[in-house]
Amino acid sequence: MLTYGSLGRAQLTLRYYLEAVTTPKLIETFANTLVVTVGSTAIASAFGILYALVTSRTNIPHVATIETLMIFPFFVSPLIGAMAWNFVLGPMGLVNYLSSTIFGLEKIVDSYNLVAISWVMGLYFAPFVFLFTSSGLKSMNPALEEASAMAGAGSLRTLLGVTLPVVAPSVLSGILLVFVSAASHFSVPLLLGRHKGIYTITTRIFDLMSGYPARFELAAALSILLLSITAIGMYLQRRQIRGREFVTVTGRGFRPRLIDLGKWRHPVFFLCLFYLAIAFALPLIMLVLSSFTPYFDLRNLQLTTSNWQFILFQHPMTARGIKNSFLLALLTATATTFLALIVSFLVVRTKVVGRSILDYLSMMPVGIPITGFAVALLYAWIQAPIPIYGTIWILFVAYMTMEIPYGMRASSSALRQIDEELEGASRMCGGSWLHTMRKIVLPLMKPGLMAGWVMIFVSSVRESTASILLQSYGNEVFSIVLYERWVEGGFTECSALAALQVIFIFAVILISRKVVGFEIGKIV
Amino acid sequence: MWNLPTVGVRNLEKHFGDVLAVDDVSFEVEDSKLVTLLGPSGCGKTTTLRCIAGLEKPEQGEVLIGEKVVSSSKDGVFVPPEKRGLSMVFQSYAVWPHMSVYDNISYGLKIKKIPKVEIDRKVKQVLSLVGLSGLEDRYATKLSGGQQQRVALARSIVLEPAVLLFDEPLSNLDARLRESMRFELKDLMSKLAITSVYVTHDQSEAMVLSDRIILMEKGKIVQEGTPLELYRKPKNQFVASFLGSTSPNFLEGKLLEIHSDRSGLVELENGAQIECYLSGISEGERVIVALRPEDLKILSDMPRSRVNYLNGRIGSLAYLGDHTEYKVQVQNNVILVKSDSFELFDVNEEVYVVTEPHRINVFRA
Numbered sequence: 001m002l003t004y005g006s007l008g009r010a011q012l013t014l015r016y017y018l019e020a021v022t023t024p025k026l027i028e029t030f031a032n033t034l035v036v037t038v039g040s041t042a043i044a045s046a047f048g049i050l051y052a053l054v055t056s057r058t059n060i061p062h063v064a065t066i067e068t069l070m071i072f073p074f075f076v077s078p079l080i081g082a083m084a085w086n087f088v089l090g091p092m093g094l095v096n097y098l099s100s101t102i103f104g105l106e107k108i109v110d111s112y113n114l115v116a117i118s119w120v121m122g123l124y125f126a127p128f129v130f131l132f133t134s135s136g137l138k139s140m141n142p143a144l145e146e147a148s149a150m151a152g153a154g155s156l157r158t159l160l161g162v163t164l165p166v167v168a169p170s171v172l173s174g175i176l177l178v179f180v181s182a183a184s185h186f187s188v189p190l191l192l193g194r195h196k197g198i199y200t201i202t203t204r205i206f207d208l209m210s211g212y213p214a215r216f217e218l219a220a221a222l223s224i225l226l227l228s229i230t231a232i233g234m235y236l237q238r239r240q241i242r243g244r245e246f247v248t249v250t251g252r253g254f255r256p257r258l259i260d261l262g263k264w265r266h267p268v269f270f271l272c273l274f275y276l277a278i279a280f281a282l283p284l285i286m287l288v289l290s291s292f293t294p295y296f297d298l299r300n301l302q303l304t305t306s307n308w309q310f311i312l313f314q315h316p317m318t319a320r321g322i323k324n325s326f327l328l329a330l331l332t333a334t335a336t337t338f339l340a341l342i343v344s345f346l347v348v349r350t351k352v353v354g355r356s357i358l359d360y361l362s363m364m365p366v367g368i369p370i371t372g373f374a375v376a377l378l379y380a381w382i383q384a385p386i387p388i389y390g391t392i393w394i395l396f397v398a399y400m401t402m403e404i405p406y407g408m409r410a411s412s413s414a415l416r417q418i419d420e421e422l423e424g425a426s427r428m429c430g431g432s433w434l435h436t437m438r439k440i441v442l443p444l445m446k447p448g449l450m451a452g453w454v455m456i457f458v459s460s461v462r463e464s465t466a467s468i469l470l471q472s473y474g475n476e477v478f479s480i481v482l483y484e485r486w487v488e489g490g491f492t493e494c495s496a497l498a499a500l501q502v503i504f505i506f507a508v509i510l511i512s513r514k515v516v517g518f519e520i521g522k523i524v
Numbered sequence: 525m526w527n528l529p530t531v532g533v534r535n536l537e538k539h540f541g542d543v544l545a546v547d548d549v550s551f552e553v554e555d556s557k558l559v560t561l562l563g564p565s566g567c568g569k570t571t572t573l574r575c576i577a578g579l580e581k582p583e584q585g586e587v588l589i590g591e592k593v594v595s596s597s598k599d600g601v602f603v604p605p606e607k608r609g610l611s612m613v614f615q616s617y618a619v620w621p622h623m624s625v626y627d628n629i630s631y632g633l634k635i636k637k638i639p640k641v642e643i644d645r646k647v648k649q650v651l652s653l654v655g656l657s658g659l660e661d662r663y664a665t666k667l668s669g670g671q672q673q674r675v676a677l678a679r680s681i682v683l684e685p686a687v688l689l690f691d692e693p694l695s696n697l698d699a700r701l702r703e704s705m706r707f708e709l710k711d712l713m714s715k716l717a718i719t720s721v722y723v724t725h726d727q728s729e730a731m732v733l734s735d736r737i738i739l740m741e742k743g744k745i746v747q748e749g750t751p752l753e754l755y756r757k758p759k760n761q762f763v764a765s766f767l768g769s770t771s772p773n774f775l776e777g778k779l780l781e782i783h784s785d786r787s788g789l790v791e792l793e794n795g796a797q798i799e800c801y802l803s804g805i806s807e808g809e810r811v812i813v814a815l816r817p818e819d820l821k822i823l824s825d826m827p828r829s830r831v832n833y834l835n836g837r838i839g840s841l842a843y844l845g846d847h848t849e850y851k852v853q854v855q856n857n858v859i860l861v862k863s864d865s866f867e868l869f870d871v872n873e874e875v876y877v878v879t880e881p882h883r884i885n886v887f888r889a
Contacts, residue, residue: 421615424579424612428577428612429680431635
């Protein structure tokens with residue numbers, strides 16, 4: 001559908017592709033995309049790899065805490081991340097305030113440029129590289145490193161000569177995943193670039209779609225170009241992890257030799273905390289602070305609760321946004337988990353014809369940029385007879401498509417961990433297939449399914465890209481409420497809304513940790 | 525309790541992809557006997573068992589439990605596993621980790637809708653039978669491997685099945701525990717007298733437990749008989765090397781003469797002459813002579829008889845306490861001898877390896 005549109009519908013033509021690659025404005029767009037993609041991938045990789053090495057190969061204290069904190073940025077919507085960083089790096093932000101009051105330097109940084117965009121995206125993506133690298137490090141047989149030590153190699157030599165090359169495939173696949181996600185990322189460049197005329201492919205697509213007249217054909221051509229970039233990336237990524245996607249962690253606790261940091265133990269620990277404070281806590285603190293100011297100015301700080309009063313009691317869209325987001329997330333998580341359960345059962349436990357295609361299809365959305373997907377969805381449903389366009393259901397379809405890979409991963413890894421003999425034993429005890437599913441399989445899958453459900457629920461609540469592209473009046477989800485407030489210039493009210501979402505998401509995670517033992521990072 | 529049915533398997537066939545896992549297998553299990561399907565991994569024994577259980581659907585052939593056909597390719601009959609009245613003990617124990625010992629054992633009884641009082645009584649009884657009394661409320665994950673195996677066994681026998689199936693139930697236990705469980709299981713099975721089909725790749729387990737052994741290779745039955753028959757009268761080289769704790773010494777030769785009492789004379793390639801009993805081989809044919817290490821004796825003096833000895837030198841030896849293993853170099857062959865003689869021989873000593881005619885097996889080469 002997207003391809004068809006990009007070729008000019010009925011009269012097949014390559015005109016729009018030609019326009020896409022020749023217009024100077026669009027060439028600049030491509031260059032910008034390349035810069036933020038490479039930049040944010042580099043930032044994410046540097047922090048992610050470093051932290052994975054420090055947490056899984058040195059004896060720093062409180063490893064579990066650091067590991068958990070490291071994943072936190074993932075749960076904050078990048079839309080909110082961009083807003084928060086604006087209060088740190090922006091013209092009125094903390095850095096400029098400090099530099100001018102202490103050194104008398106005016107405006108040393110700005111949040112509206114490619115560097116800031118790359119920085120914010122890089123911090124958001126760092127947990128991905130971290131998770132891929134540390135899972136590689138943790139599943140690595142420590143005998144490999146011990147053998148190197150026995151051969152006389154020192155810690156650093158072992159690290160560079162053995163450890164890193166062995167985990168290279170998982171590191172690389174993490175980096176590729178980030179590269180693909182960064183190339184198709186939307187909300188950060190939308191907030192920090194668009195109104196200063198700094199465009200990436202995704203924001204350009206958004207402009208083309210939302211402008212009047214909507215230039216659908218060109219948007220589709222750009223989407224296809226973007227898709228081909230990400231498809232190559234995903235192909236490479238899948239090659240890296242081929243055959244190892246579902247490596248079950250054995251019960252054997254690997255106990256790798258840890259590098260003794262000696263007297264540097266605590267300094268390194270505090271350095272880790274410092275990074276997390278800068279990358280994660282500081283922008284959120286500024287966000288919360290700004291939500292209590294009438295207008296954000298650190299030189300003349302006045303405190304008020306009027307923003308909170310406004311969004312909680314006066315702004316009619318708040319309640320609507322909360323309700324829509326909550327219901328949509330509930331529905332998406334439940335429906336996706338259910339669908340994933342059925343599909344994964346067919347894929348893992350039966351010999352149904354076409355099950356490998358099913359498996360492949362369910363994993364495909366990972367490689368499709370949400371922006372392009374939203375364009376296709378819009379185009380498909382505008383023409384479709386089912387009246388889904390302009391309703392909240394178009395978002396439901398988009399969310400579900402985006403989340404099905406995660407649901408599948410959670411469900412099929414839960415199913416793969418159940419020995420088939422446990423089911424056989426139930427059948428041999430006189431239990432029918434249905435009885436076996438109900439009493440044996442589902443109870444054993446429950447923790448995995450619940451974790452997947454929470455994950456999908458949280459991702460749906462903080463989703464912004466598809467929400468912004470597919471929004472329609474009256475069906476605003478919370479991210480839209482946020483975004484519109486920002487566009488209208490109500491920055492500090494927006495902060496209160498953003499803080500509300502962050503609080504809600506962390507409450508969900510904390511509660512689910514208590515209730516179902518959901519472990520952060522198990523499923524991401 | 526005494527009219528338990530038999531198992532009948534007829535012309536069973538099952539493919540996995542292009543691999544013929546079970547190839548025209550037929551056998552029967554008599555009432556309250558334990559029959560073992562023995563063979564190396566991939567020989568089709570587990571698949572055969574799973575076809576009996578109903579966990580696999582065979583492409584060809586029939587399975588009978590008592591008089592009842594539970595699986596027939598011809599008539600399109602396939603009774604699901606839960607309706608066959610069988611029980612199975614799995615290799616991985618398959619004890620459900622989210623249930624207590626009591627819940628595991630009572631699972632099948634609850635499905636049968638047996639009254640609670642009766643269930644309690646049966647669970648108690650079976651737990652004392654397998655030596656786990658008092659562990660009802662323990663979770664399966666808190667049990668040792670041996671205890672889990674007992675739970676799995678209790679869960680199966682509490683249902684009083686028509687036939688009990690075992691899929692390598694002891695192979696996940698460590699060596700010492702496995703050996704003691706072997707005898708415990710044998711006692712229990714003779715007490716219960718349940719018709720059983722037992723799958724294992726461990727020949728000594730099969731020897732201890734079975735009334736009859738069915739030896740399989742590459743999806744086919746090679747030989748079936750009592751443990752003694754298989755050990756003493758193996759049909760071919762494969763059977764001879766699979767049964768017994770070590771493989772026999774195989775030596776090539778030619779059958780010189782055969783007499784009416786089935787005794788014959790074989791000349792080995794190294795020139796030695798062997799007197800033995802054989803059938804179905806004609807004079808002049810090339811043969812393989814199997815000499816079990818445990819049937820051989822070492823002497824330092826030349827025996828008086830002209831036949832049934834091999835002259836060589838001790839190549840190496842290993843003293844193992846209850847016996848000594850010698851590798852004797854006889855011209856181009858190395859002959860393994862397990863000797864329990866008190867007298868020890870030195871490396872390079874010239875010796876004579878002797879055996880008795882009725883302990884020798886001869887196969888067509």
